[in-house]
Amino acid sequence: MGSFLRQHPVAVALSVTLHVGIAAVFTIGAWYSPQTRVVSRQVAIEAMVVDEDLVEREMARLEELEREAIRQREQEELEAREAAERERERLAELQRQREEQERLQVEEEQRRAAEQQRLADLREQREREEREAAEAAERERERLAELQRQREEEERLAEERAEEERQRREAEAAARAQAEREAELQRLLAAEEERRQAEQAGLLGEYIRQIENRIQQNWIRPASATAGLECVVNVTQIPSGDVVNVQVGECNGDDAVIRSIEAAVLRASPLPTPPQQILFERNLIVTFRPDV
Numbered sequence: 001m002g003s004f005l006r007q008h009p010v011a012v013a014l015s016v017t018l019h020v021g022i023a024a025v026f027t028i029g030a031w032y033s034p035q036t037r038v039v040s041r042q043v044a045i046e047a048m049v050v051d052e053d054l055v056e057r058e059m060a061r062l063e064e065l066e067r068e069a070i071r072q073r074e075q076e077e078l079e080a081r082e083a084a085e086r087e088r089e090r091l092a093e094l095q096r097q098r099e100e101q102e103r104l105q106v107e108e109e110q111r112r113a114a115e116q117q118r119l120a121d122l123r124e125q126r127e128r129e130e131r132e133a134a135e136a137a138e139r140e141r142e143r144l145a146e147l148q149r150q151r152e153e154e155e156r157l158a159e160e161r162a163e164e165e166r167q168r169r170e171a172e173a174a175a176r177a178q179a180e181r182e183a184e185l186q187r188l189l190a191a192e193e194e195r196r197q198a199e200q201a202g203l204l205g206e207y208i209r210q211i212e213n214r215i216q217q218n219w220i221r222p223a224s225a226t227a228g229l230e231c232v233v234n235v236t237q238i239p240s241g242d243v244v245n246v247q248v249g250e251c252n253g254d255d256a257v258i259r260s261i262e263a264a265v266l267r268a269s270p271l272p273t274p275p276q277q278i279l280f281e282r283n284l285i286v287t288f289r290p291d292v
Contacts, residue, residue, distance in 0.1 A: 195278045195279065198278060204274075212286055212287070214268040215265050215286065218264045219264035222257055222260045223256075224254050224257060225256075230252055231248050231252070231257070231258070231288045232248070232285060233246065233288050234285060235265055235271070235286055236284075237271055237284065240270055241270030242270045243265055261288055
């Protein structure tokens with residue numbers, strides 16, 4: 001009830017005024033006649049009953065209004081709380097979105113910074129690699145140049161050694177050739193001396209006569225052969241005495257005679273060996289004179 005008085009002071013004031021008015025009517029009614037007083041009392045009683053019902057109905061209506069106001073206020077407070085909660089959630093969502101955007105912005109800035117740092121590191125690494133590659137290439141050029149210089153020096157030394165060796169071999173070969181020439185000359189001189197002595201001893205003439213006799217022994221005289229036949233015969237033999245070639249040069253016989261002489265030389269092969277090897281001649285010139 002106290003809350004009703006605090007919340008609805010006008011209604012309470014009206015009710016109090018109504019009761020005060022009724023009390024005044026009773027007071028004034030006391031000044032009239034008894035009949036009037038009886039009537040007035042009756043009216044007052046009825047008025048009081050009516051007024052109390054009215055007050056109770058009013059009080060009930062006011063209480064219902066108060067309850068309705070309370071429900072409405074509670075509903076409004078609930079809606080206000082819900083609206084406030086939605087606003088808080090909206091603001092919280094906005095704050096979350098702003099923080100998310102700020103986080104994404106920070107991450108994007110960090111990513112860009114990291115990418116810039118990565119690119120800077122890559123440039124630095126590429127520059128370092130290029131610098132190291134250039135230095136390595138320079139070292140390699142210097143190494144190859146040194147190897148080339150060493151190779152050229154080795155080739156020069158090798159050429160000098162080869163030239164010295166060539167000159168040495170040429171000197172040795174010249175010395176050997178000279179010694180061989182001298183030895184061959186000595187041998188030729190000795191052979192010539194031996195041959196001269198053999199010729200002086202008549203051994204060469206004897207050797208030629210043996211060959212001529214062997215050819216004449218194997219000659220078959222053709223019918224066209226005339227007296228006084230004389231032909232120069234060129235005979236090629238090997239050290240074993242085997243004849244490898246025969247040609248008749250100047251001859252006063254006909255073709256039949258020439259062919260008969262060639263056949264006789266071939267039949268005479270192998271020719272007699274010389275009494276001394278120094279008398280051997282590969283190419284012999286024999287005078288064929290069967291009638292002498």
